[in-house]
Amino acid sequence: MVRFAVFNDYSLPFLSDKNIKEKFIEFFKLLAEINNKGLSTLRVPNELKERYVLDGINFKQFIGQQRDQEFKRKIISVLINGSIVLIDFPLIKDHENETQDIMNSCEYIYQNKPTESGLACCDIWNTLAVSFNSDNQWNTDNIILTKKIFQIILK
Numbered sequence: 310m311v312r313f314a315v316f317n318d319y320s321l322p323f324l325s326d327k328n329i330k331e332k333f334i335e336f337f338k339l340l341a342e343i344n345n346k347g348l349s350t351l352r353v354p355n356e357l358k359e360r361y362v363l364d365g366i367n368f369k370q371f372i373g374q375q376r377d378q379e380f381k382r383k384i385i386s387v388l389i390n391g392s393i394v395l396i397d398f399p400l401i402k403d404h405e406n407e408t409q410d411i412m413n414s415c416e417y418i419y420q421n422k423p424t425e426s427g428l429a430c431c432d433i434w435n436t437l438a439v440s441f442n443s444d445n446q447w448n449t450d451n452i453i454l455t456k457k458i459f460q461i462i463l464k
Contacts, residue, residue, distance in 0.1 A: 311434045313350035314343050315400065315427035319419065320440035320447045322361040329362075330380055332442050337383065339439060340393040350395040351439060354427070357388050357396060400430055408433055418455040428454050 323329055340351065353360075362371040368388065375381040386392040401408050408430070417429035431438040432454060440447040 311436050312348060313352050313397070313434075314348045314394075314437040314439050315430045315434070316351055316353040317427050317438045317440035317447065317452075318354050318360075319424075319426060319428065320443050322363050322366075323441065323443040326363055330377070333380070333384065336439075336441050337387050337393065340387065343437060343439060344394050348394070348437065350397050352400050352427070352430070353396060353398045354400045355398050400427060414459050416457045416459070418457070419452070424454075428452060432456060 323332070343351075358368045361367050366374070368384075372381055372384055375384070388396060401412070411433050412425055412429065417424050417426075417432065419426070419428055427438050430436075438452070442448050446452075
């Protein structure tokens with residue numbers, strides 16, 4: 310097992326801003342919990358500040374809209390500066406050829422759609438996928454992901 314968790318990029322954006330502050334605080338607690346279990350890094354596909362928190366609103370804009378200065382500082386501290394866990398990207402590093410080979414030799418499917426997301430990578434690396442509780446489907450300790458392995462038969 311690797312020493313990092315992966316971000317479930319499907320858990321963003323939130324469908325609405327209802328209770329969003331509480332959901333961020335839950336996410337911060339989840340990051341602290343995985344850090345306590347020895348996973349000191351969270352790998353994400355790309356920089357979080359460019360990801361959408363709500364439809365049409367990325368992290369940078371979302372942070373700018375926050376009136377609660379303590380909450381604003383906490384978001385910056387945790388998700389931009391990595392005060393609980395290091396936020397690292399990209400999901401798969403250029404030198405991780407074995408991981409890329411595995412991705413090329415199989416197909417991961419989530420909800421009938423092919424995916425190369427954090428969900429697929431958590432299977433490859435046998436690590437945890439960390440999600441925002443942005444929808445009921447992420448309020449669980451397991452997610453069903455289909456894996457199809459391709460076999461090449463040479464004659």
